[in-house]
Amino acid sequence: MHVSEPEAKALHAKLSQWGPLSAANWEKLLALAEPRSLAKQEFWSEPSKPVEHFAIVRSGLVRHFYVDARGRESVKAFRGPGEFSAPYAELIQRKPSRTFIQALAPTELLTFEVTGFDALAENSLELQRLARRFVEQHFVAKEQREYEFLQLSAEQRYQQFCAERPEHLSHIPQHQVASYIGITPVALSRIRARVAKSSRRT
Template sequence: MRFPKLFERFAALTPLPPEEWEKAEAVAREQVLAKRELFLRPGDPADRFGVVLQGVFRAVRVSARGGESIKAFRAEGELIGAYAEMLQRLPSMTAIEALEPSHVLVFQTRDLQALERGHVCWERLARRVAEYHFILKERREQDFLDLSAEERLVKFWEEHPHLKGRVPQRDVAAYLGITEVALSRIMSRRRKRTE
């Protein structure tokens, strides 16, 4: 077993026999990415995903009229991929970009589907993963409905302290749904208020 930590992480979600995990490791390959390199680009088929071994990624959606918005940041131990598009068998509408020199353990969807046929644990794990990501999205929905931009900012740093210093401000703004200008103003406002 090359990645016991990852095994632990997933086995915490649902019982996962070590020998099944080894089969998954066997079909995975490692990929190294430079800063700014794309793990996935818009238009690519969404037939692969990865687990971040080292580094930070941003999932960017380029909207029709060119606005960039950020769906998520993903750091060590987290999954990257165009999940929604994969489920719908659509080409990716998302770019997934390394914000640091990173490496990733890459799986082909096809290979995982083969494993699913061999053992139910994969079905269960896929369910848990879907449920987990649902909960994340629902929290985010709640944030947009109830919270001001400033409150979203505070909450963001409370929930993602490990991203401090690793993601540029403008990307945080694009994640919060505001411009970098507005974010800068919010920050200076708070600075004044507390000094």
């Protein structure tokens, strides 16, 4: 056991949001957990490595991102305490990863081996249901993001981000926020200048 009693309780409560999770199953899940520490800037997932673990962030902050052929990065997600971190699509497809995951600050993870989880879940109605609800919520989040790219301007996407993740704003370098909303750092800087000027006039 690598997790303190109160933390285990908190995690159990968190997971129970998605559906019932018996004490017995929670015990078995917890037995799979391996803690892992990341230094600032350290990677815990890189392309072409097979995906063998997923993780919950205990503390700190990570970013998920792609890098294209010309070396340009596109940030897919930021994940903080209590949130899930993994190259999820590749894990689902059992394909080698094409995403990087990097710590933006000293970070503590709780990692779980995929095969271990699958073995547990294979014959458990409860865990299948939990896993289903879990993916469903991630699906909804992706669809929300699709909506933002289809219907919102870059400026609106930025304001949406500020409104939704205020806790991250001060810890994430601005050029990575720009990447997350699909524009360049220079463009975001201009947008911020525009917004600041118009709100000063108001």
